[in-house]
Amino acid sequence: MSQPSTSSQETASSFGEVTLTQYLSDLAAKIPAPGGGAVAALHSAQGAALVAMVARYTTRAKDADNRPVIDRIIEAADAARLRSLTLADADAAAFTAVGSAYKLPKSTEEETATRTAAINAALLEAARVPAAVVDEADEVLALATQLFPIGNPNVVTDIGAAANACRAAATTSQLNIEINVASLPAEAGDQFAPVLLRIEEIAARADALHADVIHSLRG
Template sequence: MSAESTLSHGVSSFADATVGGYLSDLAAKIPAPGGGAVAALHAAQGAALVAMVARYTTRAKDADNRPVIERIIDAADAARERALSLSDADAAAFTAVGAAYKLPKTDGAESAVRAAAITAALLTAARVPAEVVAVADDVVALAADLLPIGNPNVITDIGAAVDCARAAVTSSRLNIAINVGLLHDGEGAEFAPILGRIEEIVARADAVAAEVFAAVAG
């Protein structure tokens, strides 16, 4: 399944959607976009903010930090693109889950095919937010690296970036949990490590946000 059927306004990807069109779809009574796409786009926004602050940290006085800044820009741009693609992947995964549940089950063979399709779709639907968590984790790490050397005139955007990443992580935890909860015993074991890291990522994001607030509050 592609995400095309879940988006209106003549676009097939969130990358091509207007903000207004996306929000209209989000508010509509349609299967997707939903919380999964929101989480991915939170991560994308966080990465974009990190890249923006880094690009503002390319003044003459920042020359000594230029290699680090260039690394952060490249990594943040890549994270933004990855997160944006995951918003489409989430919509496609949600659509696939719905399609799997609609498969016929009139006999044993059909029921077996349907059950296998549901399991595969649920696993994919949980893997997408797990990847969002990984991207958001990278955003927090990049923000932490940037904070000590970033242009102080835009330091609040580093705080906004980690707030976005934090929201991406906690929302993704919900989306992983609901899909894993529908799997049979043991089928969702692969998600235990990423779920176990959520609180640590949140704590790191909160620490960066606190540093930013302290710098702004004086």
């Protein structure tokens, strides 16, 4: 996360409470947050919602044998949606904290040391949030993959859309992790190496599921 501009926006309300029009207006405005981190979390939330929707359409009489699995997928997807929405708020809060840390005084050596420690702590949290989004995207993608062979074929394209949303959540989070890690001491940034490697695997799985959906449509 590069140093924010001097104008910072406190998040007035949860992303779950604002209208879509207001969210997009804020996203387009010249203010530090919301930004790409919130977008990534909302990609994950949308992917989870799509999985839950397809699962709910897979509760016909003919789906009775799969009902225990379907019910579990619905429960898990709904929970992932709520967690992802919370992470959108957490990202905005983390970005605001980074901005506040950069504004701390640095007139003396003591102030400079305090400011540096605050910046590093804020950057670390700002990297942890997108890393958590990657976890959510990974889980939602796993649910979508499990649902694909048993899901209602009339809404199979929404499984592909969920896969694409998960891919976007993971790869967008990658950008936000990378920029924060670049400003951290190496020993602090190294802890994010595993999640950064996992993003490539998530993207490959999402691409494979997308291809499977396309194949099912083309027969």
